[in-house]
Amino acid sequence: MLVDILKDKQLPYEKEKGWDKWKHIIGRDVFNLNWNDVLEATKSNQIIEKMMKAEMEKNGKEAKQKMKHQVHDMAYGLTTSCSSTLLYGAYTIAEQLGKHTFSGLYVDEQEIENLRETAKKAAAEGKSLILLPSHKSHIDYMALHYLYLKAGLSVPMVAAGDNLELPLIGRLLKRSGAFFIRRSFGGEDGKIYTAVVASFIQELMKRGINLEFFPEGGRSRTGKLLVPKIGMLSMCVNPILQGIVRDAYVVPISVQYDRLMEGADYAHELLGSKKQKESVSGLFGALKEKVTYTPKMGSIQIRIAEGFSISDYIKNREISDNSRKGKVMMMRSIAYRVLDDINKVSCINPTSLVGTVMLTTRGRGVSREELIRKVEWLSDMIEKSGGHCVSWPEGHTADVVDESLKVLSGLVEAHQLLQPVYSVSNHLELSFYRNMLCHVFIERSTIVAALHSFMRGNPSDKFVTKEQLTERTGRLSRILRSEFVFAGATGRMILGGTKKDASESALVSNFRAALDHLVAHKILELDENDNVKLFPTDPQLWSAEFTFLCMLIWPFIESYWLVLAGLLTVFSKGRTHSILQESVFISQLQSFGLMLFHLGNLNFHESLSKESLTHALSTYREFGAIEKRVIDVSGKNINYMSLGDKYHSEYSKLLELEDEIRGFRRMGRFQKALEAFPEEVARVAFQPQQAKL
Numbered sequence: 287m288l289v290d291i292l293k294d295k296q297l298p299y300e301k302e303k304g305w306d307k308w309k310h311i312i313g314r315d316v317f318n319l320n321w322n323d324v325l326e327a328t329k330s331n332q333i334i335e336k337m338m339k340a341e342m343e344k345n346g347k348e349a350k351q352k353m354k355h356q357v358h359d360m361a362y363g364l365t366t367s368c369s370s371t372l373l374y375g376a377y378t379i380a381e382q383l384g385k386h387t388f389s390g391l392y393v394d395e396q397e398i399e400n401l402r403e404t405a406k407k408a409a410a411e412g413k414s415l416i417l418l419p420s421h422k423s424h425i426d427y428m429a430l431h432y433l434y435l436k437a438g439l440s441v442p443m444v445a446a447g448d449n450l451e452l453p454l455i456g457r458l459l460k461r462s463g464a465f466f467i468r469r470s471f472g473g474e475d476g477k478i479y480t481a482v483v484a485s486f487i488q489e490l491m492k493r494g495i496n497l498e499f500f501p502e503g504g505r506s507r508t509g510k511l512l513v514p515k516i517g518m519l520s521m522c523v524n525p526i527l528q529g530i531v532r533d534a535y536v537v538p539i540s541v542q543y544d545r546l547m548e549g550a551d552y553a554h555e556l557l558g559s560k561k562q563k564e565s566v567s568g569l570f571g572a573l574k575e576k577v578t579y580t581p582k583m584g585s586i587q588i589r590i591a592e593g594f595s596i597s598d599y600i601k602n603r604e605i606s607d608n609s610r611k612g613k614v615m616m617m618r619s620i621a622y623r624v625l626d627d628i629n630k631v632s633c634i635n636p637t638s639l640v641g642t643v644m645l646t647t648r649g650r651g652v653s654r655e656e657l658i659r660k661v662e663w664l665s666d667m668i669e670k671s672g673g674h675c676v677s678w679p680e681g682h683t684a685d686v687v688d689e690s691l692k693v694l695s696g697l698v699e700a701h702q703l704l705q706p707v708y709s710v711s712n713h714l715e716l717s718f719y720r721n722m723l724c725h726v727f728i729e730r731s732t733i734v735a736a737l738h739s740f741m742r743g744n745p746s747d748k749f750v751t752k753e754q755l756t757e758r759t760g761r762l763s764r765i766l767r768s769e770f771v772f773a774g775a776t777g778r779m780i781l782g783g784t785k786k787d788a789s790e791s792a793l794v795s796n797f798r799a800a801l802d803h804l805v806a807h808k809i810l811e812l813d814e815n816d817n818v819k820l821f822p823t824d825p826q827l828w829s830a831e832f833t834f835l836c837m838l839i840w841p842f843i844e845s846y847w848l849v850l851a852g853l854l855t856v857f858s859k860g861r862t863h864s865i866l867q868e869s870v871f872i873s874q875l876q877s878f879g880l881m882l883f884h885l886g887n888l889n890f891h892e893s894l895s896k897e898s899l900t901h902a903l904s905t906y907r908e909f910g911a912i913e914k915r916v917i918d919v920s921g922k923n924i925n926y927m928s929l930g931d932k933y934h935s936e937y938s939k940l941l942e943l944e945d946e947i948r949g950f951r952r953m954g955r956f957q958k959a960l961e962a963f964p965e966e967v968a969r970v971a972f973q974p975q976q977a978k979l
Contacts, residue, residue, distance in 0.1 A: 290390040290585075291436050292381065312405040313415070313440025314494045316368040316463065324489050328361040331485035337478055356475065360482040366443055366465040373431075373441065373462055380432045389544075390585040391429060392676075397590040397631075398437050401537060404593035405439050405496075408535050412494040415593070416522050417442050418624050419539035420511060420632075421500035423548055424450075426541050429586050430498070431462065442496035445518060447504070471517065487521040491531045497522065501624050507552040508897055509721030511628060511771050514621035516614070523617060526596050533597040536620070537590065538627040542722060544584020544637045545693045553715040556895045558873050584637060584693040587676065591627035596620070625771045629725040633674045636690040639664050641719035644698060644710050645892075646837035651701065651709035658687050667831070671803070673726040694719075713891035717841070724838055728770045729800035730809075731839040733759050734832050737810070739949045741820050749817040752801070759797055762843075762950060768901040769842050772796055807831070840952040841890035845898035847951055848879050848888065849906065850944040856972050857929055857940070865915060868925040872899050874972050889952050903927070911943060 334357055342350035384391060408415050419430055427444065434441050441463050448466040450459060456466065471480045490497060503515035525531035546552070555561050599620060643660040644652060652660070662683050665675045678686045691698055691708065699711040710716055724731075736758040740750050763772065801818075804810040809831045811819040852875040856866060876896070882888040906912050910930040916923050933939050 287395045288392050289395055290392055291433065292384050292388065292391045311438055311440045312402060313409045313496055316440055316443070316495060317370045319368075319493070319495070321365050321367055324486070324493070325361055325365050327489045327492075328364070328482065328486045329357055331481065331488070333481050334478070334485060337481060353478065356478065357482055360479055361486065364465045364467070364483065364486045366460050366463060368441060368463045369461045372458065373435065376458075376462060377432060377435050380428050384429075384432070387583055388586055389582045391432070391588065392585055393433060393588050394590070398433075400592060401590050402437060402439070404535055404537060408496075409440075409494070411533070413532065414491045414494055414534045415439075415442065415496040416534050416536045416596075417496065417498040417539060418501045418519075418536060418628075419498070419541050420628050421502050421505050422509070422541065423505065423543060423546055425543075425547055425586070426500075427459075427464075429541060429588065430539070433588055440496055442498035443490055445497070445499035484521045484524070487518075488525045488530060491522065491525055491534055501621055505548070507556060507718075508895065509718040510724055510769070511625050513768060513771070514618075514625055516617040516621050519621055520613075520617050523596055523600075523620065524613075527600070527613065533595055535593045535595055536599075536624060537593040538624045538631070539591070540587075540589040540628045540632040542587040542589075542632060542635055542638075544586075544635050544690070546718060547583065549715050549718060552718065553712065556714055556897055558876050558896060582693070584635070584690075585676075587633045587635060589631040589633050589674075591631045594623075599623070622771065629771060630672075631674070632722070632725070633676055634665075634668055634723045634726070635676055635719075636661070636678075636686045637693055638719045638722045639675070640687060640690040640694060640698070641716045642723060642838075644708065645713065645716060645720050646834050648833070651707040654684075654687075654706040654708070657708060658684050661687055663830075664834075668723065668726055670807070671726050673723070714895060717892040717895075720838070725771060727835055727838055729772060729796045730804055731835040732762050732766070733797065733800055733804060734809070734835040735839050735843065735950055736762050737818065737820070738832075738836055742953065743949055744820075747820055749813055749815075749819050751817050755801075755818055756794070756797055760794075761946075763796075765846060765905060765947070766839075766842060768904055769898065809835075836952065841892050842898055843947065843950045844888060844890050844893040844952070845895060846902040846905070847944070847947045848875060848882075848893060849899055849902040850940070850947055851882075852878055852972070853906075853912070853929075854940060854944055857937070865926045865928040868903065868914075868927055871927070872896060872903075875899060878972065906943075909943070911940060 338350050338353050338357070341353050405415055417430075419426060427446070431441060431444075444464045446459060446464045446466055447469050449469065450456065450464075451466045460466075465486070467483055468479065470476075471483075473479075487497070499518045501514045501519060502512035503517075504512070506512050522534060526533060600616065603616070603619060639661045640657065643657060643664060647656075647660065668675050691700070694716070697710070697712045697716045699709050701707045701709065733755065736755060737750070739758065740747065740754075801810070805812060808822075811822045813819055852871065855878070856871070857864065876894050876899070879888055879894045883891055883894070903912065907914055907927075911933055912927045913930050915926040915928060917926050918924075929937075929940070
């Protein structure tokens with residue numbers, strides 16, 4: 287049963303009010319913790335002692351003393367504290383701000399009860415909860431802390447980026463349980479800093495203190511889960527592998543928004559604008575704007591997956607290779623298990639349904655009646671696919687759509703014609719809400735996009751074999767693996783093998799399940815020889831669902847094609863030995879793509895997203911098409927790139943790769959072959975960069 291915890295209604299276990307709420311919290315009492323003890327224990331870690339001893343043997347006692355001071359400053363900078371007075375005040379303020387800004391904060395009562403039971407078990411055993419939420423907004427911190435306090439749990443110590451260590455704000459966050467870590471652990475003192483942070487995490491876990499950090503490493507600016515970062519997770523798992531800490535319980539959490547506070551900023555960043563540095567005035571200004579925003583920002587949905595024991599997870603997946611490589615595979619397995627669980631419990635909001643319908647419908651606009659019908663159809667399709675949608679009373683879809691359109695004001699434009707017609711006014715920002723449901727369909731979308739490429743390339747054929755479709759689907763999955771978290775990958779990881787072995791095993795399993803689903807729901811058909819038909823018997827059913835699944839994935843494919851179109855343009859005509867500054871190339875590529883979009887050669891405006899273009903470059907580096915080169919420019923390391931070695935001598939390979947990706951695209955009647963693009967467009971977009979190899 288869903289409850290809105292922003293309303294005055296108390297949860298079943300909220301028997302006391304006011305200060306009495308914190309008399310019987312579940313978990314370690316962080317309000318009266320001896321932080322000096324944590325500080326001293328952090329500094330006396332064996333690994334740190336060995337590093338200081340090695341420094342003395344290499345550079346003398348003065349160097350050791352200098353490192354000792356360095357370690358103290360680093361450890362002291364991490365040390366946090368919790369003030370019950372401040373937290374109670376923050377709780378009250380957050381509640382009032384939340385009521386003014388959002389229409390509700392919804393949680394599942396049973397999931398809260400499950401979390402409390404896991405917390406009770408952890409507390410009885412002296413173990414920590416490792417709370418791992420998805421991350422889309424700075425509001426996540428406030429919403430989650432409010433939930434923990436409302437549920438009567440000991441608040442976790444939260445790893446936050448040092449970009450939030452601002453005057454006044456930073457101190458308040460520290461007193462609320464935050465500890466600030468660097469955005470990057472590199473640099474001259476990177477090794478010792480990493481050891482200090484790992485020691486600090488270990489000391490917290492030894493004391494059974496709850497921890498919270500974001501497995502994606504940062505806020506998702508696209509709505510999809512990001513590929514996980516395993517650094518912080520490794521610091522939690524390694525003490526368990528080493529027997530220093532007995533165990534901890536991991537709890538994946540999904541946080542979804544009807545309308546994101548930072549949505550407009552994200553859209554500007556994805557189109558190339560420089561990220562604005564966090565500041566006190568900026569944070570208060572944004573908060574003031576949203577609190578007074580009319581209509582409200584919609585609701586927040588928090589869903590909590592079942593917690594699991596790290597120790598049990600490791601025992602069930604023995605590391606046959608006990609080397610660093612084997613341990614990294616284990617960390618990746620746990621990280622993808624967490625993201626998989628987050629996707630499974632995530633609840634799709636009405637604004638995501640409306641945004642998805644708007645972006646996947648052909649034509650310039652959608653009538654109100656068609657929008658209502660398609661929202662119902664999409665909601666039903668998600669539920670049948672094993673996903674979760676916000677529910678509403680039967681017969682009230684029109685009200686839900688109307689309210690969603692109000693929340694999405696500025697992203698969707700209304701036209702009062704013979705009947706209301708709605709069109710997209712901000713494709714990139716609206717795509718954030720579409721991307722929040724991509725995980726439900728991504729395996730099937732990959733299959734139908736691969737099948738569509740057969741239909742385009744071989745229109746006279748009547749079928750393809752499952753082996754042919756598997757091979758092409760696998761290729762497209764590998765191309766897009768930086769974009770999506772494919773379901774079920776973790777349970778089938780081969781820990782003693784390679785990363786490729788693991789991904790191939792998951793890929794085959796995912797493909798079979800997705801293909802079975804498509805056939806069962808008559809989106810695809812098999813002939814008498816178990817081959818996949820290219821043109822189904824019921825074209826109407828195929829047209830609706832098949833096209834929808836393609837439209838979900840085509841914008842990402844188009845981003846990957848656009849990168850190759852840009853590379854071919856820049857490296858053509860004897861310029862194969864040039865090197866390009868990566869950031870400049872992406873900026874030029876976005877200008878080039880915008881021109882192609884208005885000329886009709888690019889279908890999707892959201893394909894200009896900086897994040898997808900960057901992912902594409904990363905994928906092509908893995909393929910060997912381009913190479914990364916770091917060049918010192920005036921004391922700063924700048925990322926450049928050049929053609930890969932094989933592509934210097936065999937330039938046709940780049941053309942072949944472009945032809946392959948183009949085969950997966952949605953082709954329109956106004957699109958032209960790459961060589962037919964106006965010469966002046968490319969010349970203006972890609973101003974020559976002078977450096978050569």
